[in-house]
Amino acid sequence: MSGVAVSGGLGLAGLGISALEPAAAGAVEGGPDSMGAMGSGAPMTGATAAPDLDPGGIAKFAVPMPLAPVLAPYAVSGTTSYYRMTMKEVAAAVLPGMPATTVRTYNGQFPGPLIRARSGQRVVVEQTNALGQPVSVHLHGAHVPESSDGGPMDLIMPGGKKTYTYPNQQSHANLWFHDHAHHQESEHVYRGLSGYYLLTDDTEQQLPLPSGQYDVSIALREARFDQAGQFVYAMDDWANRNVVLANGKPWPYFQVAARKYRLRIFNQSNGRFFDLKLSDGSEFTIIGGDGGLLAAPCQATVVRLSPGERADIVVDFSRYPVGSQVVLENGMPPGPVEHVGKVMRFDVTRTATDGSSVPSTLRTLPALPPATVSRSFTLSMDEDGRPDAGAYINGLTYDHDRIDTDIAYGDTEVWTVTNTNKLAPHNFHIHLVMFRVLERNGQPVTEGFETGLKDTVSILAGETVKIQATFTGYRGTYLYHCHLFDHASMGMMANFRVS
Numbered sequence: 001m002s003g004v005a006v007s008g009g010l011g012l013a014g015l016g017i018s019a020l021e022p023a024a025a026g027a028v029e030g031g032p033d034s035m036g037a038m039g040s041g042a043p044m045t046g047a048t049a050a051p052d053l054d055p056g057g058i059a060k061f062a063v064p065m066p067l068a069p070v071l072a073p074y075a076v077s078g079t080t081s082y083y084r085m086t087m088k089e090v091a092a093a094v095l096p097g098m099p100a101t102t103v104r105t106y107n108g109q110f111p112g113p114l115i116r117a118r119s120g121q122r123v124v125v126e127q128t129n130a131l132g133q134p135v136s137v138h139l140h141g142a143h144v145p146e147s148s149d150g151g152p153m154d155l156i157m158p159g160g161k162k163t164y165t166y167p168n169q170q171s172h173a174n175l176w177f178h179d180h181a182h183h184q185e186s187e188h189v190y191r192g193l194s195g196y197y198l199l200t201d202d203t204e205q206q207l208p209l210p211s212g213q214y215d216v217s218i219a220l221r222e223a224r225f226d227q228a229g230q231f232v233y234a235m236d237d238w239a240n241r242n243v244v245l246a247n248g249k250p251w252p253y254f255q256v257a258a259r260k261y262r263l264r265i266f267n268q269s270n271g272r273f274f275d276l277k278l279s280d281g282s283e284f285t286i287i288g289g290d291g292g293l294l295a296a297p298c299q300a301t302v303v304r305l306s307p308g309e310r311a312d313i314v315v316d317f318s319r320y321p322v323g324s325q326v327v328l329e330n331g332m333p334p335g336p337v338e339h340v341g342k343v344m345r346f347d348v349t350r351t352a353t354d355g356s357s358v359p360s361t362l363r364t365l366p367a368l369p370p371a372t373v374s375r376s377f378t379l380s381m382d383e384d385g386r387p388d389a390g391a392y393i394n395g396l397t398y399d400h401d402r403i404d405t406d407i408a409y410g411d412t413e414v415w416t417v418t419n420t421n422k423l424a425p426h427n428f429h430i431h432l433v434m435f436r437v438l439e440r441n442g443q444p445v446t447e448g449f450e451t452g453l454k455d456t457v458s459i460l461a462g463e464t465v466k467i468q469a470t471f472t473g474y475r476g477t478y479l480y481h482c483h484l485f486d487h488a489s490m491g492m493m494a495n496f497r498v499s
């Protein structure tokens with residue numbers, strides 16, 4: 001199967017993942033049989049003494065989805081824009097009718113602010129750590145020097161500052177930034193440390209795609225709350241995070257005009273995959289992924305996003321009469337379908353003119369040079385329920401001092417990456433470079449969502465992907481890892497060195 005079922009079924013049969021099923025009344029769905037365990041068997045519930053908030057107690061489609069707050073530079077000099085952010089804990093109004101939730105944020109925003117950048121124009125961000133823990137800021141999908149990559153040991157200590165420089169010597173892409181402090185990234189991102197970074201260029205700007213108020217960024221994630229409305233965090237807690245947040249609100253609604261919208265969807269979850277579809281099953285147009293626009297748009301009824309991935313889609317709401325409501329749904333387990341099967345709702349409230357269109361050609365992708373090196377990687381984790389479950393790449397947990405893969409500067413390599421687990425889904429993210437997905441399960445990837453530039457690729461239990469990347473631009477030590485933050489924090493991460 002391809003990574004995205006362009007139409008028809010979700011293609012999960014044979015992958016150890018059953019379809020979403022309604023939960024027993026009042027029960028929190030879980031257990032290894034309910035769906036592909038995201039991890040190590042039995043759900044972990046011991047993180048807090050407070051009982052969980054029943055997701056059914058949170059009204060759906062009751063709060064509006066806010067737009068991502070745009071951060072303005074504090075200075076611009078030549079082609080460089082300067083930003084400042086302070087990482088701090090704040091109380092955010094997340095759950096309607098509940099006490100505020102304590103979250104860890106960039107600049108007090110949950111999720112973090114949105115930076116707009118342009119290819120070839122530098123962005124400099126001074127980050128101040130006003131949290132009580134060490135942090136590291138990684139700009140996901142960015143082509144940057146090692147010193148600004150936000151490595152797991154390149155920490156900003158409490159009270160400290162670090163200035164990150166993003167050269168933006170790459171084409172347009174929907175990037176995002178998040179914490180990457182080793183062993184801490186999972187909890188830090190879960191508690192709120194993520195933000196948006198839209199990089200644009202002339203190629204993208206010249207297209208007549210929906211723009212302005214009709215170009216909307218949506219960050220999705222999962223969460224678990226206690227009855228006081230506070231986050232409950234436990235490592236590898238795949239079975240219990242059954243609340244879906246869009247731009248920081250649970251199952252929000254968003255009012256739209258009956259016309260085309262561009263929706264840039266970010267999966268900022270720790271561990272949740274989404275198979276996104278519209279409740280009436282109708283088609284939308286996929287125009288891009290992690291690394292910007294596809295060469296050509298494709299029609300789809302579902303798009304799969306594993307944690308870290310982005311989808312850029314155009315939905316034409318003109319097909320719905322004013323007064324219609326269409327739900328963005330999720331077809332990917334685990335969890336009770338009445339909760340995790342819903343994401344947000346679009347309410348068509350007005351008409352509007354629409355001068356936008358989706359051209360049949362969006363961009364020219366870089367040619368694939370011949371590869372000179374081939375490597376193989378296995379992703380695995382303990383899924384027998386042991387309490388100290390580990391997660392591995394080629395059988396090893398992450399060691400900051402170990403170079404796992406030595407790469408000659410400029411080389412083009414083909415990496416075959418296999419998820420050897422029986423249940424747990426993984427994905428694969430490489431820092432520094434964008435890659436191309438050549439094959440999935442031995443089948444060439446020739447159409448659809450995964451044909452563009454990628455920095456993260458989903459790999460369900462038993463799946464194998466073959467990807468190709470050219471390692472150029474910067475020398476240094478960078479990471480590749482599973483982007484289920486829990487798994488990365490458990491050790492499914494490794495170093496490569498370009499020299």
Ligand SMILES: [Cu+2]
Pocket residue numbers: 425426427482483484487488492
């Ligand atoms: Cu994983």
